[in-house]
Amino acid sequence: MSEPAFGPTPDAAPVFRARRALLKRLADVVCLPSSRVNAFERAMTADLLVDMLREAEPEERLKVARRLANLSEIPPSLVRLLLRDRVDVAEALLVDCASLTDSDLLDCARMTGLEHRRLIALRRGVSEVVCEELIDFDEILVIECLLRNDLARLSNGAVESIVAATRGDARIAPALLRRPELRPAHAYVLFWWADADARRTILQRFAVSREVLQDAVGDVFPMAAAERWQDALARKALQFIERRQRNRAAIDKSPYDSLEDAVAAGEAGLTREITEEISYLSGLKPMTGAKIFTDPGGEPLAILCKATGLPRQALRALWRGLRRPEVNADGAPSPDLERVMTTYDMIAVDRAQTVLRYWNWSLSSALTPALLRAIRDGDELGSDEYSVPQRAAMLALSKEFGR
Numbered sequence: 001m002s003e004p005a006f007g008p009t010p011d012a013a014p015v016f017r018a019r020r021a022l023l024k025r026l027a028d029v030v031c032l033p034s035s036r037v038n039a040f041e042r043a044m045t046a047d048l049l050v051d052m053l054r055e056a057e058p059e060e061r062l063k064v065a066r067r068l069a070n071l072s073e074i075p076p077s078l079v080r081l082l083l084r085d086r087v088d089v090a091e092a093l094l095v096d097c098a099s100l101t102d103s104d105l106l107d108c109a110r111m112t113g114l115e116h117r118r119l120i121a122l123r124r125g126v127s128e129v130v131c132e133e134l135i136d137f138d139e140i141l142v143i144e145c146l147l148r149n150d151l152a153r154l155s156n157g158a159v160e161s162i163v164a165a166t167r168g169d170a171r172i173a174p175a176l177l178r179r180p181e182l183r184p185a186h187a188y189v190l191f192w193w194a195d196a197d198a199r200r201t202i203l204q205r206f207a208v209s210r211e212v213l214q215d216a217v218g219d220v221f222p223m224a225a226a227e228r229w230q231d232a233l234a235r236k237a238l239q240f241i242e243r244r245q246r247n248r249a250a251i252d253k254s255p256y257d258s259l260e261d262a263v264a265a266g267e268a269g270l271t272r273e274i275t276e277e278i279s280y281l282s283g284l285k286p287m288t289g290a291k292i293f294t295d296p297g298g299e300p301l302a303i304l305c306k307a308t309g310l311p312r313q314a315l316r317a318l319w320r321g322l323r324r325p326e327v328n329a330d331g332a333p334s335p336d337l338e339r340v341m342t343t344y345d346m347i348a349v350d351r352a353q354t355v356l357r358y359w360n361w362s363l364s365s366a367l368t369p370a371l372l373r374a375i376r377d378g379d380e381l382g383s384d385e386y387s388v389p390q391r392a393a394m395l396a397l398s399k400e401f402g403r
Contacts, residue, residue, distance in 0.1 A: 023052060023060055027067045030075060046075035053081060061085055065092035072099050083108040087115045094119040105130045114139055121145035126152040135161045140169045147175035154181045163190050173198045177205070184208070188358045192295070196339055199299050203343065207351035213241045239283075240357050243350075245307050247283040254281060263314045263321075270321035282308045288360040293322065298336060300359075302344035306352035315344055 026049040030042055037045075053061050065082045068074050069092050083090050083104060090108065093100060094116070100123075109117050109130070117134055120126065121142050126134075126149060134142050135158050143162055146152045154162075159179070163186050166173045173194055176182060187206040191199055221238060229235045246259060256262040259281040266274040270293065279289025282304060292300040298319070305315040316337075319326065325334050347355075 019052075019056070020060065023049070023056065023064060024067075026052070027064050030078070031067065031071060043075055046078050050077045050081050053078075058086055058089060062089050062092060065089050066096075069093055069096040071097070074099060076104070079104050080107060083116070084111050087113075087119075090116055091119055094123065098124070102127050102130055106133050109133050109137075114141065117142045118145055121152065122149060124151045128153050128155040128158065131155065132158045132161070135165070138165060140165070140172060144172050144175060147172060147179060154179060156181070156183075159183070159186055166190055167193045170195055170198070174201075177201050184354075184358060185362065188355060189362070191299075192291070196297065196299075199297065200343070200346075203299075203303075203347055203351075203355065207347055207355050209348075209350050210241055210354055211350065214243060217241055240361055243353075245283050245309070245353050245356065247281055250280040250283075256281070259308060259310065260314065263310065263317050266321040267317040268321065269323070270318070274321075282356075284356070284360050288356075291359070293318075298324070298340040299343045302340045303347065303352050303355050306344050306347055306349055307356040309349065312341065312344060315341065 026045055029037060029045045030049060032042075049064070053064060061082065064078075065085075068078065068082070074093075074097070079093070079100065082093055083100075084107075090112070094108070105120050105123075105126075106129070109120055110133070114137075117137060117139065118141055120130065121134055122145050126146065131146055131152055131154050134146060143165060146154070147162070159176075159181050162172065162176055166176060170193070173190065174197075176190070177187070177198060184206045187202045191202050194202065217238070220234070221242070224231065224234055224238055251258065254262070254277055256265065256277060259278065262274060262278045262281055266278065275289055275293045276286045279286050279292075282289070284292075284304075292304055295301075301318050302315060305311075305318070316326070319337055319340070324336070326337055327334055
């Protein structure tokens with residue numbers, strides 16, 4: 001007896017009623033409750049169904065997918081086959097099947113394309129591990145769907161990856177800023193390449209007061225002073241918390257009598273030496289100061305002035321020292337300078353200090369030779385090996401050192 005031909009013929013495939021009936025019956029058996037069919041019988045039926053579906057018509061596979069979508073447990077071989085199928089076939093499961101496991105979704109994400117991954121990103125309750133896999137493809141459409149999916153769960157590593165992605169495509173920044181998983185360390189890194197609207201949102205949401213910390217550790221400052229600040233670990237944390245922003249010790253070594261004198265000297269033209277001196281007097285590392293003074297938007301200048309108690313006039317002097325226009329060609333006030341002045345007015349001193357210290361903390365904490373070498377080489381760095389400020393610095397600096 002010759003074997004029946006299960007595959008479609010080279011010509012237009014005829015309608016085989018027996019095939020359709022058989023596919024339906026096999027799907028029915030797979031859908032039977034455990035009281036009617038045991039696990040081995042279900043698995044055997046699924047194997048036969050998979051073998052038929054491999055060469056069945058897309059419409060036939062779609063019917064089976066829809067039939068299985070409401071099952072609480074689908075044989076893995078069937079799930080894998082159907083999720084790797086055409087988008088319209090896979091969609092029946094990706095949209096309607098709540099029983100898909102992370103393993104099923106990870107395999108689908110890795111073995112299919114953009115539209116499959118978009119459908120996964122839209123599912124209810126996408127887990128942390130699936131989110132991370134989707135984000136690794138660096139597809140803006142998929143990332144945007146995840147960010148707009150309130151039931152998707154983003155891990156800290158996933159948020160860091162999205163922050164890095166915003167550097168190349170600012171469209172996802174507004175959606176990211178609405179996510180509850182976003183933390184100050186993420187937001188203050190995003191700030192460096194965010195547009196004016198996103199920067200304003202970051203300052204309004206994340207420029208928090210340190211009053212709670214100051215009240216909690218107020219009695220620790222005298223202890224550290226009695227120990228002559230010899231504990232570097234405690235000293236660094238207390239420097240972040242303390243109310244004073246300016247570095248009083250730097251005055252003794254400075255050619256200027258005060259921070260105001262250094263700013264006045266720079267009004268005629270800011271040099272590298274003057275900007276470094278302003279940084280020292282402001283309690284900042286030169287790397288942080290360089291980042292602030294070279295920022296094209298100018299808002300970090302407003303943060304610097306407000307945090308250190310400098311008046312609006314000093315902010316205007318720094319603007320002039322950077323040779324940035326105060327008026328447009330038609331004589332109207334520069335909108336850039338007005339925006340920076342508004343930033344100065346809207347933020348409180350304590351909150352400006354929080355932002356400034358986060359920048360200084362992250363940018364200065366990561367500057368080890370090994371880390372800088374890794375940034376230049378684009379190495380994959382394990383997040384567990386580095387602190388929050390170090391990972392923040394990697395994001396903020398990788399653009400510069402990757403050039």
